[in-house]
Amino acid sequence: MSAAIWEEHLHEGAHWSGVLRRGVKLRLTDLEGGANVAALFYHYEEKLERYNMADTLKAQHTAFLTKGNVCYSDMGRILCSITEDTCGWHDTFCGVSNAAMVDARFGKTRFQEQRNDYYKNGYDSLLNELGKYGLGKRDLVSNVNFFSKVSTDDAGDLRFHVNHSKEGSYVELRFEMNTLVVLSTCQHPLDPSLDYQPRPVRISAFASAPVAADDLCRTKCPENTRGFRNTEMLYA
Amino acid sequence: MPELAYKDESFATTLIESRRDPTDASLNELIPAGEPWMGVVCRGQTFRIVDVEGNQAVDTLFFNAANSEERYSAPDTVRSQGRLYLTTGTQLLSNDGNVMFTITADTCGRHDTLGGACSAESNTVRYALDKRHMHSCRDNFLLALARSGSALTKRDLPSNINFFMNVPVTPAGKLTFADGVSAAGRYVEMRAEMDVIVLISNCPQLNNPCNAYNPTPVRVMLWGPD
Numbered sequence: 001m002s003a004a005i006w007e008e009h010l011h012e013g014a015h016w017s018g019v020l021r022r023g024v025k026l027r028l029t030d031l032e033g034g035a036n037v038a039a040l041f042y043h044y045e046e047k048l049e050r051y052n053m054a055d056t057l058k059a060q061h062t063a064f065l066t067k068g069n070v071c072y073s074d075m076g077r078i079l080c081s082i083t084e085d086t087c088g089w090h091d092t093f094c095g096v097s098n099a100a101m102v103d104a105r106f107g108k109t110r111f112q113e114q115r116n117d118y119y120k121n122g123y124d125s126l127l128n129e130l131g132k133y134g135l136g137k138r139d140l141v142s143n144v145n146f147f148s149k150v151s152t153d154d155a156g157d158l159r160f161h162v163n164h165s166k167e168g169s170y171v172e173l174r175f176e177m178n179t180l181v182v183l184s185t186c187q188h189p190l191d192p193s194l195d196y197q198p199r200p201v202r203i204s205a206f207a208s209a210p211v212a213a214d215d216l217c218r219t220k221c222p223e224n225t226r227g228f229r230n231t232e233m234l235y236a
Numbered sequence: 237m238p239e240l241a242y243k244d245e246s247f248a249t250t251l252i253e254s255r256r257d258p259t260d261a262s263l264n265e266l267i268p269a270g271e272p273w274m275g276v277v278c279r280g281q282t283f284r285i286v287d288v289e290g291n292q293a294v295d296t297l298f299f300n301a302a303n304s305e306e307r308y309s310a311p312d313t314v315r316s317q318g319r320l321y322l323t324t325g326t327q328l329l330s331n332d333g334n335v336m337f338t339i340t341a342d343t344c345g346r347h348d349t350l351g352g353a354c355s356a357e358s359n360t361v362r363y364a365l366d367k368r369h370m371h372s373c374r375d376n377f378l379l380a381l382a383r384s385g386s387a388l389t390k391r392d393l394p395s396n397i398n399f400f401m402n403v404p405v406t407p408a409g410k411l412t413f414a415d416g417v418s419a420a421g422r423y424v425e426m427r428a429e430m431d432v433i434v435l436i437s438n439c440p441q442l443n444n445p446c447n448a449y450n451p452t453p454v455r456v457m458l459w460g461p462d
Contacts, residue, residue, distance in 0.1 A: 048390055054352020059361050061412065063350065063405040074374075074393075076357030089409065093320070093350055095311025100333055123331075137305045137331060138391045152405050155249075156320035156346075189315055227361045 004204040010037075010185050012198035015125035017132060017182045019044050020175040022235060025083065025208045028201055030147050033167035035199035036188040037146040038096045038122045040130075041071055041079040044178040047135060049073045053092055053142035059223040063152070065090040065144060068220040070176075070227060077231040078224070079179050081217035083208075084172035087165050091145040094158070096122025097189040106196040119196050125184035133180060146171055148188040160190040174208050174217075176231050252324040254341035254425050256282065256459050263458035269451040270371055270440030272380035276301055277428045280461025282340065285399055285436075286423040289452035291416035293401040293439040295353045295373040297393065298328065298336045301431035304388055306330045310349040310395035320405060322347040322397065328426065331394075336432050341425035344418045348403040350411070353377065353396050354441045363443045376437035386433075398439075399424050401446050413444050 005024070010016055020026055028037055043049035052074040060069055067085035070078045082090075102121040109118040126140055147165035150158050187198050211218060211228065218228045258264065266288070267273045277283045285294055300306035312329040314320055322328070323345055328337040355374035359367040374393065381388045400418040405411055440451050 052352065052358075053395060054350060055355075055358045055361070057411050058351060058413075059358070062409060063411045064409040072358070072361065074355065074357070076355070076359075076361045093311060094315050095309070098333060140331065142311055142395045151407055151409060152320050153407055154404075156405070158314070158318050158320065223361050226365060229365070230357070230360060 002206065004206055007202060007204040010183065010201045010203060012200050013120035013186055015120070015129050015184045017129035017180065020179050020181050020205065022175055022178055023208050025172055025174045025206045026181070027170050027172045027204045027206065028146055029170040029204070030165045030167065030199065031202055032199045033165060034163060035147045035165055035185065035201050036191065037201055038126065038184040038186065039144045039146055040126060040141065040182045042135070042139070042180040043073060043079065044180045047133060047139070047180065049075045050139065050141060051079060051144070057092060059227065060221060064092055064149070068216050070217050070224055071144065072227060076227065077234060078176045078227045080173040080175045082171060083174045083217065084170065087147055087169040087171055089149040089164065090171065091148040091150045091188065093142065094145060094150050094188065094190055096126060096143060096184065097186055098123040101189060102196070120186050120198070122184045122186040122189065125186055126182055129182045145188055150190060158190065160188065160192060162192065176211070176228070177234065249323055249345040251343050251345050252341045253343055254284070256284070256425070258457065261457040261459055263456065265456050266453050267436065267438045267456060268453050269438060271438055272376035273436040273438070273456060274380045274384055275434050275456070277432050277434055277458065278461060279428050279430050281428050282425055282459045282462070283337070283428060283434065284423050284425040284457040286421065286455035286457065287344065287400045287418045288420065288455050290420040290422070291400070291418050291448035292452050292454055293441070293446040294399040294454050295437040295439050296397045296399055297377070297435040299388065299392070299433040299435070300330065300336070301433050304386070304392065304433065306332045306334065307392065307394060308336060308397065313349060320350065322349060328397070335429040337426040337428055339424060339426045341423070344400055344422040344424060346402060346417055347424060348398040348401040349395065350405070351398050351401060351403040351413070353393070353437060354439065359443065367443065370442065371440040373437035373439050373441070376440070377435060380435060398446070413446060415445050416448060
């Protein structure tokens with residue numbers, strides 16, 4: 001692959017947002033293993049259109065995301081496609097940690113004593129970034145948790161898989177729409193670790209070739225073929 | 237209030253009946269197939285939804301009546317109980333982590349909160365491009381909100397509950413839409429822990445088995461506060 005257009009290092013517990021244009025790929029790399037990246041996606045020109053967990057799962061008959069899957073908006077369009085994935089399973093339904101959870105689990109911290117090492121939580125982190133675009137609690141919907149695996153048994157009981165993501169594992173998102181991306185590297189809310197230990201992640205942007213007729217994500221299922229058709233109508 | 241418990245052998249969950257008397261209900265209203273419903277349930281009241289003819293998905297959202305930015309949260313609800321499916325004992329949590337409703341009786345045994353609401357746009361993806369004209373839950377939600385005069389809009393449609401809908405997830409992570417586990421007359425009953433705006437779409441979906449390909453009426457009932 002050619003050199004990255006840009007790269008950023010996301011510190012452990014950091015929050016980040018930015019616009020990824022149609023035709024750009026974003027690679028997320030777990031630098032140490034055990035990372036979690038909570039992610040939300042919004043159509044940049046019309047932020048009422050946003051990632052929709054249920055539509056994403058129903059269209060692809062899956063409860064998790066991996067290579068070949070796409071992230072649908074609530075308008076039947078594809079915000080981004082997962083074109084590479086060395087991790088194999090990304091959680092879609094567990095949401096993010098919040099202040100009460102982090103205080104109860106790891107102890108209360110404050111900037112005054114800890115400076116920038118105070119403990120972050122996923123909910124406040126996402127709200128922080130959303131606020132920069134005039135968005136808030138109403139816009140904070142079910143998110144993706146990249147690098148985290150939570151499976152269920154027949155009764156529906158959840159199981160968090162410790163050490164699921166290895167050092168150096170990565171997932172690549174190809175943006176099919178101009179997308180506001182909001183990220184938090186806080187720990188997964190079901191991570192049983194007794195220590196506050198979020199992990200750092202590198203994000204790298206690359207130029208992407210136009211999506212071919214036989215593209216893996218487009219041909220994964222007939223639903224995705226129709227999703228790409230809907231998306232291409234927007235840019236015709 | 238005493239409750240009758242029995243085991244449904246076809247389904248690995250305990251079904252809990254209610255002893256509430258329908259003739260005591262302060263609200264007893266039929267929602268026709270494919271239509272929305274919006275109402276307020278006050279703290280301490282008990283709200284029941286009846287699957288009148290069986291296998292009818294009831295897409296449902298909750299908002300704190302005093303502060304609608306606080307609303308039902310599927311991830312918080314699932315995570316806090318450590319289980320994907322909703323039934324008796326499930327606390328339906330808000331995005332602020334507060335309990336909005338507690339399910340106190342359930343003769344169906346399993347309700348979904350992953351499958352979301354159908355929409356004209358997702359119908360084009362899931363079934364065929366020419367399904368766009370068909371009626372959908374999101375259109376129900378949007379019209380009910382527009383008519384209500386409330387400040388709620390499309391922005392306020394997060395992941396919802398699908399009462400009576402069966403969406404099993406396999407251990408390998410496959411999501412399936414299975415035939416309903418519900419039947420005529422089955423119901424779910426919940427106690428409000430705060431004043432809640434309830435927004436319902438009695439699902440008009442004709443393209444999958446969530447309504448047994450035949451959408452039918454459901455009944456909403458209200459008792460209390462106790």
